[in-house]
Amino acid sequence: MPERTMIQIDDVTKSYGDFHALDHATLTIKEGEFFSLLGPSGCGKTTLLRMIAGLDQPTSGSISIDGQPMDGIPANARPTNMVFQSYAIFPHLKVGENVAYGLKRLKLGAVEEKRRVTEALEMVSLAGLDNRGATELSGGQRQRVALARALVMRPKVLLLDEPLSALDKKLREQMQVELRRLQQAVGITFILVTHDQYEALAMSDRIAVMFGGRIAQIASPKEIYQRPVNRQVADFLGGMNFVKAEIVEENGQSITVDTQGFGRVKTERPPAFAPAGRSATLGIRPERLRVRWDDATAKHEVKGTVIERHYFGEITHLLVEIPGMEKPLSVTETNDFGADDLPLGATIRLGYDPDALVAMAE
Amino acid sequence: MTAALEGTTPYRAPRAAPASFLKSEEAKGYTLIAPPFLYALALLGLPIVVVIAHSFWSQTYLTVDTTLTLDNYRQALFEPIYQDLLLRSLFISLTVSVTTVCLAYPVAYFISFHGGRHKGLWLFVITIPFWTSYLLRVMSWKVILGYSGVLNSALMGLGITDEPSSALLYNSTAVLITLTHAWVAFAILPIFVSLEKVDRTLIEAATDLGDGPVRSFLRVTLPLSLPGVIAALLIVMIPTVGDYVTPKMVGGTDGVMIANAIQAQFGRAMNKPLGAALSVTTMLAVTAMAFVSVMSLRALVRAFR
Numbered sequence: 001m002p003e004r005t006m007i008q009i010d011d012v013t014k015s016y017g018d019f020h021a022l023d024h025a026t027l028t029i030k031e032g033e034f035f036s037l038l039g040p041s042g043c044g045k046t047t048l049l050r051m052i053a054g055l056d057q058p059t060s061g062s063i064s065i066d067g068q069p070m071d072g073i074p075a076n077a078r079p080t081n082m083v084f085q086s087y088a089i090f091p092h093l094k095v096g097e098n099v100a101y102g103l104k105r106l107k108l109g110a111v112e113e114k115r116r117v118t119e120a121l122e123m124v125s126l127a128g129l130d131n132r133g134a135t136e137l138s139g140g141q142r143q144r145v146a147l148a149r150a151l152v153m154r155p156k157v158l159l160l161d162e163p164l165s166a167l168d169k170k171l172r173e174q175m176q177v178e179l180r181r182l183q184q185a186v187g188i189t190f191i192l193v194t195h196d197q198y199e200a201l202a203m204s205d206r207i208a209v210m211f212g213g214r215i216a217q218i219a220s221p222k223e224i225y226q227r228p229v230n231r232q233v234a235d236f237l238g239g240m241n242f243v244k245a246e247i248v249e250e251n252g253q254s255i256t257v258d259t260q261g262f263g264r265v266k267t268e269r270p271p272a273f274a275p276a277g278r279s280a281t282l283g284i285r286p287e288r289l290r291v292r293w294d295d296a297t298a299k300h301e302v303k304g305t306v307i308e309r310h311y312f313g314e315i316t317h318l319l320v321e322i323p324g325m326e327k328p329l330s331v332t333e334t335n336d337f338g339a340d341d342l343p344l345g346a347t348i349r350l351g352y353d354p355d356a357l358v359a360m361a362e
Numbered sequence: 363m364t365a366a367l368e369g370t371t372p373y374r375a376p377r378a379a380p381a382s383f384l385k386s387e388e389a390k391g392y393t394l395i396a397p398p399f400l401y402a403l404a405l406l407g408l409p410i411v412v413v414i415a416h417s418f419w420s421q422t423y424l425t426v427d428t429t430l431t432l433d434n435y436r437q438a439l440f441e442p443i444y445q446d447l448l449l450r451s452l453f454i455s456l457t458v459s460v461t462t463v464c465l466a467y468p469v470a471y472f473i474s475f476h477g478g479r480h481k482g483l484w485l486f487v488i489t490i491p492f493w494t495s496y497l498l499r500v501m502s503w504k505v506i507l508g509y510s511g512v513l514n515s516a517l518m519g520l521g522i523t524d525e526p527s528s529a530l531l532y533n534s535t536a537v538l539i540t541l542t543h544a545w546v547a548f549a550i551l552p553i554f555v556s557l558e559k560v561d562r563t564l565i566e567a568a569t570d571l572g573d574g575p576v577r578s579f580l581r582v583t584l585p586l587s588l589p590g591v592i593a594a595l596l597i598v599m600i601p602t603v604g605d606y607v608t609p610k611m612v613g614g615t616d617g618v619m620i621a622n623a624i625q626a627q628f629g630r631a632m633n634k635p636l637g638a639a640l641s642v643t644t645m646l647a648v649t650a651m652a653f654v655s656v657m658s659l660r661a662l663v664r665a666f667r
């Protein structure tokens with residue numbers, strides 16, 4: 001993948017009165033990247049996306065697309081196209097006319113226009129539906145029409161605002177795979193807005209996690225999931241056990257901490273780690289704690305008592321009380337060794353990899 | 363994957379068995395609309411039947427001869443005086459309705475798109491002229507357009523004309539002006555309602571796909587507000603054809619319309635069957651004109667796609 005910058009967002013702020021919907025955001029998106037803006041509802045994702053599209057103007061800061069500053073360039077002259085959250089299918093036009101909407105202005109000639117519409121509809125598996133009325137479509141089909149209508153314009157950047165949130169779970173998962181495949185086939189830069197962490201993790205090359213108008217972390221899905229920069233990001237990306245820690249020793253690569261429950265631990269020092277003073281928080285994902293079924297004592301393990309058990313089919317969630325820790329540990333274990341049969345009150349040992357304990361800011 | 367997989371069959375309420383018709387939703391619906399329906403039937407349907415019947419009869423002095431004849435229609439359609447009056451009425455009604463819609467649309471658009479929090483206030487302001495009676499409003503146009511009226515004084519005061527013009531009042535232009543003013547608020551409301559229903563995201567989508575403000579208006583906003591435009595056009599067109607107060611007050615001899623002739627037949631001329639035939643002819647003519655206007659409007663808007 002070429003490492004060319006496609007979108008440069010430079011210190012952009014969007015204010016409504018005293019309220020900052022987006023607060024000094026700086027972000028670089030590479031050409032051909034599948035980039036996600038992830039965060040809870042109201043954190044400013046749509047605001048940022050609309051400013052890239054040109055539908056809203058930044059209060060301060062600048063945006064450039066493909067090296068060109070976008071100040072003063074209206075939405076209809078930008079090399080971006082958008083799939084709106086509500087899909088915004090024109091109700092008075094047929095499917096084919098919807099897809100051809102933006103092409104009309106380009107005066108391609110009837111044959112070429114028809115060819116491109118057919119091609120776009122095939123791309124989203126809607127071939128042959130040209131003459132269907134826009135109001136006679138299911139939610140999934142509407143989403144595909146919106147996608148085809150944007151892709152047919154061959155934009156440099158495709159903007160997608162929660163495109164899958166209106167679909168049911170099964171269709172959504174299927175579309176995630178399809179959308180990712182489509183992006184790789186066309187090679188266009190995709191910017192996806194979502195509040196669904198699994199969606200962002202499954203589809204993106206990189207993710208920006210946002211809270212309250214600020215970007216908290218920008219990294220690959222794996223990095224974001226495994227090494228969140230703070231508790232807020234960690235929590236948003238899924239379950240995480242937090243352990244209070246005192247820093248004993250610190251260098252460029254590793255830190256050594258004293259913890260409640262886990263004792264003294266030496267672990268990797270994340271590049272973005274910036275502790276305030278000597279206290280830090282360590283986090284470990286529930287699935288990185290594994291129940292030890294053998295009798296051999298491992299080097300890294302904690303002992304505790306099962307106090308709750310929840311069965312989820314292929315996995316079981318356990319709550320395990322560890323002496324010396326305020327909160328019980330949450331553990332996710334596969335059922336192949338009988339985690340679903342562990343009696344409450346049983347004493348178990350949990351093994352872990354010290355590098356799975358991630359140091360982060362409060 | 364197949365698109366067909368996603369199609370969901372809409373939920374259908376099971377059809378009520380005939381035996382339980384009286385308890386069904388349908389029966390409830392009919393019961394609800396029965397009083398206004400019967401009322402409308404009695405006061406609208408019956409008079410029309412009476413008028414249509416009369417149009418095929420003939421007048422013999424003081425009584426009406428009920429042998430069927432097409433004589434009245436022959437007169438209504440082929441006598442030059444009635445032809446002229448009908449054509450003039452249709453022309454005035456078409457001009458008034460088109461002008462009214464053209465004036466009302468920008469107002470409705472402004473209120474809907476730029477009215478902000480004061481939409482209600484704007485609509486309220488528009489209804490203020492209706493607090494006085496229609497006759498008073500027509501009279502005020504007489505004051506404005508008359509020989510020594512406001513407009514003439516203003517034109518002379520500004521030095522644009524040397525002496526008052528008598529061409530402003532008592533002609534069909536005066537009828538046009540007065541009718542347009544009278545109907546414009548009725549046209550604003552349906553257009554406003556249909557503009558309110560236009561999803562603003564659709565306009566953003568059009569912009570995103572490359573349309574400037576004019577093109578997105580012609581291709582999205584206008585077609586989607588067309589139902590309101592059509593409603594406004596018909597609301598103005600249909601009643602103005604039959605207006606007879608306005609031509610009587612500001613129209614002079616040049617501004618007489620078909621309704622004045624119909625009134626004369628039912629009144630002084632004592633020829634109810636001819637009056638009835640003129641009425642039926644006018645009704646059919648305005649229906650045809652409304653149909654053609656709506657179709658042309660649709661075709662025009664479709665051409666912008």
Ligand SMILES: Nc1ncnc2c1ncn2[C@@H]1O[C@H](COP(=O)(O)OP(=O)(O)O)[C@@H](O)[C@H]1O
Nearest residue numbers: 016020021039040041042043044045046047048
């Ligand atoms: N036009 C507006 N006027 C005032 N506040 C707005 C406007 N648009 C968005 N906001 C506020 O900005 C914040 C971010 O909105 P948005 O970007 O839509 O969030 P999301 O991350 O859910 O897409 C929200 O709190 C919203 O209320």
Ligand SMILES: [Mg+2]
Nearest residue numbers: 042045046047
């Ligand atoms: Mg949003």
